[in-house]
Amino acid sequence: MNGEREIPTKKLKQMADLVDPAVTIRDADLASTGHQSVYHLDIEREGRRQEWVLKAARDESSEDIATEARLLTIVSEWTSMPVPAVIGVVDAHEKLPTPYFVMERTPGTNLPKRAIAELSDDALARIAFESGRYLAELHALDGPSGYGRVTVAVTSQHTGGRPSVSLDQLGVAVLQGASSSDPREWPAVFRTWCDDTLDRLASTRFGDLRREVGPVVDTLVDDFSGPYESVIARVDHGLNNILVDPETGRITGVIDWAFTLSVPPAYDLACLEANLAMDPWSVHPSTPDRRELVREKLREGYRLKQGAEIDEQLDRNHSVYMLIAILRAMNHLDAMPEFVMDGANEADVDVAAKAYRRLVSTWLS
Numbered sequence: 001m002n003g004e005r006e007i008p009t010k011k012l013k014q015m016a017d018l019v020d021p022a023v024t025i026r027d028a029d030l031a032s033t034g035h036q037s038v039y040h041l042d043i044e045r046e047g048r049r050q051e052w053v054l055k056a057a058r059d060e061s062s063e064d065i066a067t068e069a070r071l072l073t074i075v076s077e078w079t080s081m082p083v084p085a086v087i088g089v090v091d092a093h094e095k096l097p098t099p100y101f102v103m104e105r106t107p108g109t110n111l112p113k114r115a116i117a118e119l120s121d122d123a124l125a126r127i128a129f130e131s132g133r134y135l136a137e138l139h140a141l142d143g144p145s146g147y148g149r150v151t152v153a154v155t156s157q158h159t160g161g162r163p164s165v166s167l168d169q170l171g172v173a174v175l176q177g178a179s180s181s182d183p184r185e186w187p188a189v190f191r192t193w194c195d196d197t198l199d200r201l202a203s204t205r206f207g208d209l210r211r212e213v214g215p216v217v218d219t220l221v222d223d224f225s226g227p228y229e230s231v232i233a234r235v236d237h238g239l240n241n242i243l244v245d246p247e248t249g250r251i252t253g254v255i256d257w258a259f260t261l262s263v264p265p266a267y268d269l270a271c272l273e274a275n276l277a278m279d280p281w282s283v284h285p286s287t288p289d290r291r292e293l294v295r296e297k298l299r300e301g302y303r304l305k306q307g308a309e310i311d312e313q314l315d316r317n318h319s320v321y322m323l324i325a326i327l328r329a330m331n332h333l334d335a336m337p338e339f340v341m342d343g344a345n346e347a348d349v350d351v352a353a354k355a356y357r358r359l360v361s362t363w364l365s
Contacts, residue, residue: 006030018159024045089101089162106252125249131276143167149262187224220317238275273322275325278325
């Protein structure tokens with residue numbers, strides 16, 4: 001897998017040179033995990049050492065790289081979220097893997113998912129609280145209308161400089177079904193996503209649950225109630241894409257913006273809650289059940305920006321959002337256990353699978 005993501009040293013030097021001709025690469029380390037080519041670079045510029053991160057497209061998902069670089073620029077300029085500063089973007093080049101961008105390396109620790117069991121209650125509470133506060137800032141931005149994957153219109157090709165981006169360049173692309181600019185269409189779009197999740201479930205070790213859980217999802221979606229405002233959403237926000245101080249839980253960096261959606265705020269909060277409290281290592285018996293702690297602190301942080309009246313909106317449709325988040329986690333556990341449950345053996349995976357079955361049974365009883 002690493003071989004597919006490796007970039008020859010000569011090309012790395014050429015890529016860095018396009019962004020800043022004054023730098024010299026002293027060391028380059030390929031990130032051990034991930035789909036794209038991500039390098040941690042130790043560079044020298046005018047006698048001073050700095051740390052960069054270079055992220056390059058590896059295949060047809062090149063649009064994600066261009067979008068992520070520009071989203072980072074927007075978030076940096078319009079919120080207080082500690083995101084990496086983009087140094088330069090190269091959108092196209094005849095001989096180099098493009099698009100790619102270079103950003104400053106943000107301080108902090110990127111914890112493995114299994115570390116959730118080792119975090120103190122206070123540290124996890126702070127991670128949840130700060131995540132909620134930052135998410136509220138993100139949701140307050142004037143994002144695109146409609147539901148799907150957030151895109152950024154590239155108005156000019158960059159060959160090394162930092163992009164200038166405005167909020168009106170944001171758009172929405174189809175994700176598992178038709179996207180719509182009409183806010184009233186969220187139930188239809190979400191139902192498409194639900195159907196996809198259930199179809200995938202049918203071919204996993206949890207396939208026997210498909211017949212029982214499908215009607216429950218249908219009933220919950222039938223009972224949907226709005227309004228359905230669309231906001232810029234993290235959705236995949238968890239230990240794997242934040243940097244923290246492991247002792248205190250202070251978030252020092254919010255990374256990995258390639259998968260950014262436009263969805264209602266309550267859906268984004270539910271996804272974040274599931275990521276921090278119901279991923280495979282969180283439901284494993286070795287980890288204390290801290291679902292209530294995570295939910296309480298997430299909302300406490302979110303209220304700082306959105307106000308106490310937001311609770312009613314977050315409660316609306318919460319049950320089906322959480323159920324789908326759990327079913328999606330079950331699909332991922334079956335399809336790629338080595339990624340979602342890093343460091344686990346087969347017995348650990350089986351135990352987590354049983355824990356998920358118990359969770360789902362609360363919706364079926």
